[in-house]
Amino acid sequence: MFSEMRLRRLRSNENLRRLVRETQWSQDNLLYPIFVVPGNGVRQEIPSMPGIYKLSVDQVIREVQEVAEFRIPGVLLFFQPHTKDAKGSEAYCDQGVVQQAIRAIKSQLLHVLVATDVCLCAYTTQGHCGLVDKNQIVNDATLEVLAKIATSHAHAGADLISPSDMMDGRVAAIRSSLDEQGFSNLPIMAYSAKFSSSFYGPFRDAQGSTPQFGDRRSYQLDPANGREALREIDLDISEGADIVMVKPALPYLDVISRAKDITDLPIAAYQVSGEYAMLKAAAQKQWLDEEKVILESLQSIRRAGASIIITYFAKEAARLLTR
Numbered sequence: 001m002f003s004e005m006r007l008r009r010l011r012s013n014e015n016l017r018r019l020v021r022e023t024q025w026s027q028d029n030l031l032y033p034i035f036v037v038p039g040n041g042v043r044q045e046i047p048s049m050p051g052i053y054k055l056s057v058d059q060v061i062r063e064v065q066e067v068a069e070f071r072i073p074g075v076l077l078f079f080q081p082h083t084k085d086a087k088g089s090e091a092y093c094d095q096g097v098v099q100q101a102i103r104a105i106k107s108q109l110l111h112v113l114v115a116t117d118v119c120l121c122a123y124t125t126q127g128h129c130g131l132v133d134k135n136q137i138v139n140d141a142t143l144e145v146l147a148k149i150a151t152s153h154a155h156a157g158a159d160l161i162s163p164s165d166m167m168d169g170r171v172a173a174i175r176s177s178l179d180e181q182g183f184s185n186l187p188i189m190a191y192s193a194k195f196s197s198s199f200y201g202p203f204r205d206a207q208g209s210t211p212q213f214g215d216r217r218s219y220q221l222d223p224a225n226g227r228e229a230l231r232e233i234d235l236d237i238s239e240g241a242d243i244v245m246v247k248p249a250l251p252y253l254d255v256i257s258r259a260k261d262i263t264d265l266p267i268a269a270y271q272v273s274g275e276y277a278m279l280k281a282a283a284q285k286q287w288l289d290e291e292k293v294i295l296e297s298l299q300s301i302r303r304a305g306a307s308i309i310i311t312y313f314a315k316e317a318a319r320l321l322t323r
C-alpha cells in the first residue's frame with residue numbers, strides 16, 4: 001500500500017524548501033589558508049591548486065584585506081623559511097621570517113583573526129613533522145620545539161595557535177608554555193584527528209614539505225580508524241584544546257559527525273589541498289559546475305557537524321553566499 005505521507009509536498013517550491021532547510025551556514029564559518037614565503041613582491045601560483053598563490057608578506061597583506069572585505073573571520077597561515085636545517089630552527093627564531101610576517105600582518109590592524117600553523121615539516125631538511133634520530137621520528141624532544149614555535153608565534157601576535165604535527169602530548173606542552181609566558185587567553189585549535197592522507201599532495205608540493213624518507217604513518221592516523229580518531233579528539237580535549245579538528249573533510253564526514261556526538265567543543269574541518277584540486281580540475285574540464293560543487297561540498301561538511309571550515313574556496317564561497 002502507498003503511504004499517505006508524501007515527502008515531496010515540502011519540496012514543491014523554493015520558499016517551502018527554505019523553511020524546512022536543516023543546515024544553515026555563512027562566511028562566518030570559514031577560515032582561509034594562506035601560504036607565506038620569504039621575499040617581496042612574490043605572487044606565485046601553485047600549479048596543482050589553480051587560483052591559490054604563494055605570497056610574500058606585502059602580498060599577504062593585500063590578500064588579508066580582501067578576506068576582511070568578504071567578512072571571512074580569519075586566515076590560517078603556513079610559512080616557508082629562508083633555509084631548512086635538521087632541527088627546523090627558523091621555525092622558532094624570534095626575528096625569523098615567520099615571526100616578522102605575523103608582526104607585519106597584525107600591525108595592519110585588519111579585523112581578521114590570524115591563526116598560525118605549528119609544525120616542523122616545512123622547516124626541517126628531512127621534511128617530517130617532528131625531530132628525527134636514526135630515521136625515527138622522536139616524540140618527546142619534539143614537544144619542546146613545538147612549544148617554542150607556539151610561544152614565538154604568540155609573542156609575534158598570533159590570535160589562534162594550530163598544531164598540526166600529531167605528536168603525543170603536544171597540546172599539553174604548548175598549553176603550559178603559553179600559560180607560563182602570559183598567554184593563558186590564547187586559544188589552541190588542535191589538528192586532533194589528522195589522517196595519514198594522500199589528499200595532502202598539492203600542499204606538500206607547494207610547501208616543499210614531502211618527507212625525505214618514509215612517510216607520516218607513524219604519527220598521523222590510519223585512514224581505516226574512526227574509533228582511534230575519537231580517542232585522539234578526547235585526549236586533545238583533556239590536554240586543553242579549545243577547538244578540535246578533523247582533516248581531511250569530505251572523505252572523513254563520518255568522523256566529523258561522531259566527534260559532534262562526543263564533545264560540545266567547536267569542531268573544525270579542513271577541506272584539504274587535494275579536495276580543492278580535484279574539484280578545481282573537474283570544473284576546469286567543465287565536468288562539474290564549480291559554483292554548485294563548492295557550495296554543496298562545504299554545506300555537507302557543515303551538515304556533518306563542523307562549525308569551522310578551513311577551505312581554499314573561502315573567498316569564492318563568501319562571494320557566492322552573499323551575492
Ligand code: PBG
Pocket residue numbers: 117119121129164165199200201202203204209271272273274
Ligand atoms: C603540515 C600540514 C599538512 C597540511 C596542513 N599542515 C601536510 C602534511 O601533513 O603533510 C595539509 C593541508 C592541505 O593538504 O591542504 N603538517
